[in-house]
Every structure is written in C-alpha cells, then in structure tokens.
Amino acid sequence: MKALQLKEFGTTQITTVEQPTLKPDEVLIKVHASSINPVDWKIASGMLAQLVQQPLPMTLGWDLAGEVVETGNGSRDFLPGDRVFAMKEIGKDGCLAEYCVVNRHHLAMIPQQVRTEHAAVLPMALLTSWQALIGAGNLHRNQRLFIQAGAGGVGHMAIQLAKVMQAHVIVATSSRNVDFAYEVGADEVLDYQTQDVYQWLEGNPVDIVLESLHGEEQVKCIAALKPRGRLISISGLQPETVAAAEKANVKAEFVFVQPNGTQLHQAAELLETAQIMPHISQTIPFEEIEHGYAINQQGRTRGKILVTFPSFR
Numbered sequence: 001m002k003a004l005q006l007k008e009f010g011t012t013q014i015t016t017v018e019q020p021t022l023k024p025d026e027v028l029i030k031v032h033a034s035s036i037n038p039v040d041w042k043i044a045s046g047m048l049a050q051l052v053q054q055p056l057p058m059t060l061g062w063d064l065a066g067e068v069v070e071t072g073n074g075s076r077d078f079l080p081g082d083r084v085f086a087m088k089e090i091g092k093d094g095c096l097a098e099y100c101v102v103n104r105h106h107l108a109m110i111p112q113q114v115r116t117e118h119a120a121v122l123p124m125a126l127l128t129s130w131q132a133l134i135g136a137g138n139l140h141r142n143q144r145l146f147i148q149a150g151a152g153g154v155g156h157m158a159i160q161l162a163k164v165m166q167a168h169v170i171v172a173t174s175s176r177n178v179d180f181a182y183e184v185g186a187d188e189v190l191d192y193q194t195q196d197v198y199q200w201l202e203g204n205p206v207d208i209v210l211e212s213l214h215g216e217e218q219v220k221c222i223a224a225l226k227p228r229g230r231l232i233s234i235s236g237l238q239p240e241t242v243a244a245a246e247k248a249n250v251k252a253e254f255v256f257v258q259p260n261g262t263q264l265h266q267a268a269e270l271l272e273t274a275q276i277m278p279h280i281s282q283t284i285p286f287e288e289i290e291h292g293y294a295i296n297q298q299g300r301t302r303g304k305i306l307v308t309f310p311s312f313r
C-alpha cells in the first residue's frame with residue numbers, strides 16, 4: 001500500500017509499505033480521507049521531534065475517516081463496512097496511507113447523514129477544542145471566552161463548541177476572516193490588523209483564553225483575563241507567561257490533544273444535528289500532500305484542508 005513516510009527529519013516521501021497487521025483491540029481501516037494539521041509538518045521538519053514515539057520511518061497524518069475492513073479480537077463494537085473516523089495518537093504511525101490500524105477506543109461511527117469529508121477534517125481540531133475548553137477550561141454558560149486564532153482549524157471548531165456550551169465567544173482574526181468568524185458563530189470579532197486586540201481585552205476581560213500563537217502575544221493574554229481566569233495554551237507555555245499568571249492570580253495550563261473515541265462519538269451527534277460544521281477551504285489529493293503542507297505552513301488556512309484518497313474520489 002502507499003503511505004506518506006517520514007524517512008528522516010526533513011525528508012518525507014510517498015512510498016510502498018506493507019499493510020499494517022492487527023493487534024487485539026485494533027481495527028483495520030481503509031482510509032478515504034484525512035486532513036492537514038500543523039503538527040504533521042512540524043514533526044516532519046524536526047521542529048517537534050520530541051513528539052515522535054517510535055523509530056523512523058513513520059507514517060504521518062493523524063486525522064482519518066474511512067471504512068472498517070477487519071477487526072481484531074475483542075473489537076465487536078465495529079463491523080466490516082462501518083464508516084468510522086478517528087484521531088490517531090500523535091507521534092506514532094499515522095493514517096496518511098491507504099490502510100491503517102486504529103485502537104477501537106479511539107474510533108467513532110460516522111452517522112449516516114454526515115459526509116465522510118466533514119468527519120475526516122474534524123477529529124484533531126474538535127478534540128483539541130473539547131479537551132481545552134470543556135476539559136481543562138471547564139467552560140460553562142455565559143462565560144466570556146477569547147479564542148486567539150478564530151479562523152483556523154482549531155479556532156473555528158472552538159467557536160462552534162463554545163456556542164454549543166452557550167458561552168460568549170470573542171475571537172481575533174485578520175480582516176479577511178472577520179465575516180467568516182461571525183458566520184461560524186462568534187459573538188464579537190476583533191480584527192487584529194486594524195485594532196489593538198489586547199488593549200481592547202484589558203478593558204473587556206474574559207474568563208478563559210484559548211491561546212495558540214506562542215511568541216510575544218502569549219504573555220499579553222494574561223492581562224486579558226479576569227481574576228481567577230484561565231489561560232489554556234495549545235502552543236506551549238513560555239516561562240514569562242507562567243510568571244505573569246502567578247503574579248496575576250490566574251491559571252495557565254498547556255493542553256496536548258489525546259485520541260478519544262467517546263468524545264468523537266459525542267461530536268458526531270453534534271455534527272448530525274448540525275450544531276457544529278467544519279469548514280473545508282481546500283481539498284488536496286493524497287498524492288499532492290506536500291503541496292497541502294506548503295499551503296498550511298503559510299499560516300493562513302481558513303477552517304481545514306481535506307486530503308482525499310483515490311478510494312474516495
């Protein structure tokens with residue numbers, strides 16, 4: 001089968017590899033579609049080499065939607081032919097391959113009315129939002145939430161999940177994404193190209209910040225929080241941010257997304273009832289994945305980039 005392999009840091013290639021074999025508790029999936037996440041090309045470049053949990057070569061890509069081919073012993077909850085989706089564990093063999101194996105606890109069924117492409121782009125962005133906002137953030141009704149990068153994969157899912165939780169959602173985007181963020185459900189959109197977002201937030205503080213940009217803007221998020229507020233970082237906490245949080249009596253926490261079939265099952269219900277809907281801005285064939293990575297590296301992706309396999313076209 002064909003797979004996108006990371007041979008050594010800086011070198012990726014679509015090559016022919018052996019189809020993976022099933023262990024108990026695993027399910028063999030024919031992959032129909034996947035999506036691009038920044039962690040893919042960050043790991044490939046060596047920038048996040050510390051996340052790699054196995055010897056190279058390693059198959060990249062961690063979001064998938066596909067069809068069950070075979071189940072290992074003990075995986076009676078899924079049957080051949082079932083349409084399923086999952087996020088695989090980051091740093092271990094991924095799913096940019098014609099077939100992959102997934103732990104059954106990481107899988108969820110795709111409801112009949114839900115399109116494969118929507119399920120394929122959802123897992124990492126949704127699980128990150130879920131684990132950051134509902135898990136670490138304990139977000140609840142009427143709380144004020146600021147999402148630092150509202151138009152990206154995580155940002156646009158976090159807006160929708162926060163609206164399901166009935167929070168008040170404030171986001172920042174570039175000028176070209178202001179309308180998009182409102183369409184997705186944001187209550188207030190701050191255009192970082194025409195206004196000082198952090199000065200505005202200091203005058204209008206929030207309960208929770210979802211931070212994803214790293215760099216000098218991270219520490220500015222502390223002053224955007226109400227007393228006892230929470231900064232949830234998905235970019236990694238900087239020492240000056242931790243110090244500023246302590247001084248301001250607010251919590252600062254890093255969240256690293258984990259696979260979770262139960263949360264995906266609940267997300268599937270939200271998709272089925274159109275309470276959440278991922279936005280696909282571009283579709284890239286698997287054979288042109290490097291082009292997709294180059295686009296995502298520019299940092300301007302609106303919503304998600306879908307990756308399709310020949311079996312799905």
Ligand SMILES: NC(=O)c1ccc[n+]([C@@H]2O[C@H](COP(=O)([O-])OP(=O)(O)OC[C@H]3O[C@@H](n4cnc5c(N)ncnc54)[C@H](OP(=O)(O)O)[C@@H]3O)[C@@H](O)[C@H]2O)c1
Nearest residue numbers: 038128149151152153154173174177234255256257300301
């Ligand atoms: N810790 C974890 O578990 C975890 C999980 C998932 C992702 N992440 C990380 O979180 C980050 C976001 O991931 P993603 O999948 O959402 O990436 P993405 O889809 O590539 O995000 C791109 C978006 O970022 C926005 N953006 C760029 N600069 C901005 C700025 N200065 N202010 C506001 N928005 C800005 C862009 O909107 P504009 O064009 O409007 O600026 C664009 O829509 C990445 O660094 C990723 O590695 C971490």
